[in-house]
Amino acid sequence: MIASSLARKLGAFVKLSATELSVLDSLNKRKRIFVAGRDLVHQGQSDQAAYILASGWACSYKLLRDGERQIVDFQIPGDFLGLRSVLLHTSDHNVEPVTDIEVTEVLASDLLDAFVKTPRLAMAILWATSRDEAMVVEHLVDIGRCSAGARMAHFLLELGTRLSLVGLGSREGYACPLTQYHLADALGLSAVHVNRVLRKLRDKGMVTFREGLVTFDDYDALATFAEFDPTYLDQIGPILV
Amino acid sequence: MIASSLARKLGAFVKLSATELSVLDSLNKRKRIFVAGRDLVHQGQSDQAAYILASGWACSYKLLRDGERQIVDFQIPGDFLGLRSVLLHTSDHNVEPVTDIEVTEVLASDLLDAFVKTPRLAMAILWATSRDEAMVVEHLVDIGRCSAGARMAHFLLELGTRLSLVGLGSREGYACPLTQYHLADALGLSAVHVNRVLRKLRDKGMVTFREGLVTFDDYDALATFAEFDPTYLDQIGPILV
DNA sequence: CGCCTAGTTGAGGTAAGTCAATTCACGTGG
DNA sequence: CCACGTGAATTGACTTACCTCAACTAGGCG
Numbered sequence: 001m002i003a004s005s006l007a008r009k010l011g012a013f014v015k016l017s018a019t020e021l022s023v024l025d026s027l028n029k030r031k032r033i034f035v036a037g038r039d040l041v042h043q044g045q046s047d048q049a050a051y052i053l054a055s056g057w058a059c060s061y062k063l064l065r066d067g068e069r070q071i072v073d074f075q076i077p078g079d080f081l082g083l084r085s086v087l088l089h090t091s092d093h094n095v096e097p098v099t100d101i102e103v104t105e106v107l108a109s110d111l112l113d114a115f116v117k118t119p120r121l122a123m124a125i126l127w128a129t130s131r132d133e134a135m136v137v138e139h140l141v142d143i144g145r146c147s148a149g150a151r152m153a154h155f156l157l158e159l160g161t162r163l164s165l166v167g168l169g170s171r172e173g174y175a176c177p178l179t180q181y182h183l184a185d186a187l188g189l190s191a192v193h194v195n196r197v198l199r200k201l202r203d204k205g206m207v208t209f210r211e212g213l214v215t216f217d218d219y220d221a222l223a224t225f226a227e228f229d230p231t232y233l234d235q236i237g238p239i240l241v
Numbered sequence: 242m243i244a245s246s247l248a249r250k251l252g253a254f255v256k257l258s259a260t261e262l263s264v265l266d267s268l269n270k271r272k273r274i275f276v277a278g279r280d281l282v283h284q285g286q287s288d289q290a291a292y293i294l295a296s297g298w299a300c301s302y303k304l305l306r307d308g309e310r311q312i313v314d315f316q317i318p319g320d321f322l323g324l325r326s327v328l329l330h331t332s333d334h335n336v337e338p339v340t341d342i343e344v345t346e347v348l349a350s351d352l353l354d355a356f357v358k359t360p361r362l363a364m365a366i367l368w369a370t371s372r373d374e375a376m377v378v379e380h381l382v383d384i385g386r387c388s389a390g391a392r393m394a395h396f397l398l399e400l401g402t403r404l405s406l407v408g409l410g411s412r413e414g415y416a417c418p419l420t421q422y423h424l425a426d427a428l429g430l431s432a433v434h435v436n437r438v439l440r441k442l443r444d445k446g447m448v449t450f451r452e453g454l455v456t457f458d459d460y461d462a463l464a465t466f467a468e469f470d471p472t473y474l475d476q477i478g479p480i481l482v
Numbered sequence: 483c484g485c486c487t488a489g490t491t492g493a494g495g496t497a498a499g500t501c502a503a504t505t506c507a508c509g510t511g512g
Numbered sequence: 513c514c515a516c517g518t519g520a521a522t523t524g525a526c527t528t529a530c531c532t533c534a535a536c537t538a539g540g541c542g
């Protein structure tokens with residue numbers, strides 16, 4: 001199920017053969033568990049392994065010297081964790097499990113071997129990082145140019161769309177294990193302000209964030225308010241046949 | 242010279258054979274000129290060509306409905322323009338020449354053909370997008386969690402390092418055709434505030450931005466102030482031999 | 483000569499931050 | 513069973529970094 005959601009994502013870019021799918025599958029062997037809050041990738045570390053997230057949520061973030069932190073992205077089942085730290089040989093960020101998580105470990109050497117053996121699989125994986133870049137860019141624009149309310153709205157919508165693609169959400173809403181502190185660190189706000197913004201969105205009848213549940217009270221109004229356009233998140237058919 | 246700076250960048254990830262280099266070179270044929278200020282890639286357009294920048298500066302940005310704009314990144318000689326719009330089949334951003342620029346056009350079909358013929362070249366190009374992602378992430382953290390002063394300092398330092406890698410800058414400084422409006426749109430600030438921040442940095446004896454010239458008056462103090470660590474911008478040797 | 487664009491500076495407004503107090507749910511140990 | 517601590521959410525009072533509006537200067541150019 002999870003392997004298939006990864007295969008689906010990669011297949012959006014490069015049509016994968018049975019051989020390539022089986023190599024992908026062979027990467028997917030060494031199961032591990034990590035508990036919430038204990039980082040599995042550290043800034044500055046080199047020769048990391050990467051991981052494929054099977055269940056639970058994680059986030060990648062950076063720390064500044066003054067103790068501030070910025071969450072760059074959240075990962076949900078089917079996403080890679082710490083892939084960039086393998087590709088660039090050294091990690092520029094940390095990865096923390098938001099909940100307890102199940103992952104499969106992919107050693108850097110195994111991944112590079114697979115890249116040599118099946119370049120088309122490599123292309124698919126690398127291609128997918130370009131979609132990740134598009135997501136980070138959206139996030140950047142959001143933080144740089146939107147009000148706190150629009151940021152929050154956009155963020156909750158994007159997460160909803162991503163979760164829907166792996167069957168964990170819908171237009172009604174989704175289960176969301178994040179705290180208001182996570183939201184604050186992701187959106188570049190203070191936790192206090194996050195609370196106020198959430199209340200305003202709730203009072204306006206757009207969205208409710210409460211007890212681990214996000215409920216879209218008026219999806220369309222929220223999407224309009226946030227100028228949300230989900231095209232960058234999905235792909236119709238493979239680009240390279 | 243420019244082709245070599247691109248080859249150098251790609252060679253940092255995958256060691257390229259003579260054949261692969263010649264395919265790269267064959268992409269590099271159709272010369273074109275664009276004048277400053279006239280966009281060459283538009284948000285929402287599909288089946289774009291991509292471009293390799295030979296001389297001049299460009300920037301990629303997004304527009305919001307209320308007219309605000311956020312510059313995501315600047316491109317300098319040796320960088321791709323609009324690569325993501327080819328990879329994802331549709332452009333999620335605009336590209337504007339900051340100065341008059343010379344580029345070589347790469348048709349989407351030619352690029353995908355080259356991907357099929359020389360997968361290792363494809364891997365190199367895609368790998369490089371993962372470095373781009375690291376840059377966008379730095380930018381994101383900058384905007385999300387730093388004061389206006391630190392943002393500006395970090396930005397000017399990063400640009401300096403990138404320019405040094407292609408021989409257009411040094412620890413002393415570099416030629417910079419950007420206006421204060423460009424800086425404002427890149428850093429998520431107002432142009433007025435950019436002006437004040439620049440003056441403060443100049444008064445502190447750290448950096449001077451004036452008449453198209455950036456001068457590092459005290460490089461180390463500036464780097465400390467901005468918590469600048471350039472490792473993510475360069476690579477020592479090829480990862481895949 | 484006038485217009486445009488880039489830069490500069492001042493005065494005053496506002497979105498979001500900081501500090502602080504309170505509540506509630508939860509677990510843990512006496 | 514209660515006392516206690518801890519982490520998350522909530523709200524109020526006050527501060528501040530940055531924005532907006534506005535006026536002015538200086539260079540480039542038709």
